[in-house]
Amino acid sequence: MKISCVILTMGNRVAELNRAVESALNQVDGDVEVVIVGNGADVPELSATPPEGSSAVVKAIRLDQNTGIPAGRNRGVEECSGDVVLFLDDDGWYANQKVVAHVRDRFATEPDLAVISFRVMDPDGGIGQRRHVPRLRAGDPQRSSPVTTFLGGASAIRRSAFLQVGGLPERFFYAHEETDLAWRLLGEGYRIEYDAETVMYHPQVPPTRHVEFYRLNARNRVWLARRNLPWPLAFLYLTNWVVLTLVRERGAGPALKAWFRGFFEGLRTPAGERRPMAWRTAWRMVKLGRPPIV
Secondary structure: OOEEEEEEEOOOOHHHHHHHHHHHHOOOOOOOEEEEEEEOOOOOOOOOOOOOOOOOEEEEEEEOOOOOHHHHHHHHHHHOOOOEEEEEOOOOEEOOOOHHHHHHHHHHHOOOEEEEEEEEEOOOOOOOOHHHOOOOOOOOOOOOEEOOOOOOOEEEEEHHHHHHOOOOOHHHOOOOHHHHHHHHHHHOOOEEEEEEEEEEEOOOOOHHHOOOHHHHHHHHHHHHHHHHOOHHHHHHHHHHHHHHHHHHOOOOHHHHHHHHHHHHHHHHOOOOOOOOOOHHHHHHHHHOOOOOOO
16 A cells, blocks of 8 residues: 655745655655645755655645645645555654554555544644644543544545545635545545544644634635535534634634634635535534534
8 A cells, every 4th residue: 555645835944844754754664655745836955865775755846826725735646646645734744653654554454444633742742732633522632533524734545535525625725624525525434533643743833823814714614514514504503603703702803803704705605516415424423523513
């Protein structure tokens, strides 16, 4: 089973990108095909090279403009030849050299497994961020479990399943594209697992560092519901998130203003193809601990 690794970069974190590539190339028994996608930027020259005797390779492609995270990753998957594709942020790196061997073993022996979401650890020893554990009960990051979504930059995906459901929704640009993909995979009967044994290091940086975070977060949440949920569930899902946002961001006027601007943008602009999940898929998500209303 061949493993590929897609890394997006804007070309502005050379040392970090070099570290990320090295961590993929130096996997024990890995022979990883690394595809670096310059998202509207040239891929910088790197010192990282495949180990002697390894069949690992490094490819670099440049996109003419920043097409966003989902489109960039889709383009990277197109360039891959692996049966399983790892997605790795350019400022992250694998905590040990056994990640790929573990991933390969799981995908080879579990044919209904579509995605593994990795455990993200703070390299400085911090407690980590709750959002890095993709389930409602996130208090114990060392506990593995089935989940209904995953972390895009810290994951491994069965390439055939990824292509079967059409990949990541490119119009999202940033935020919730992984959940859109995950819900479609669950609808096809696949499993998604949070695997605490697969560890990636990543600096603790808040998602709000992105200027458009609140707008895109809200817009894409509306698109996610419009594309994937039966209308009664879509209404409950969006109502729930309006209430949660008002509670979480109370007193943060600019954030709330940006969020509601994105929310109404999501209502009035095209969301893409609508393929509402079956009610049995929604019930499966309830049994997995995260009903599609939160």
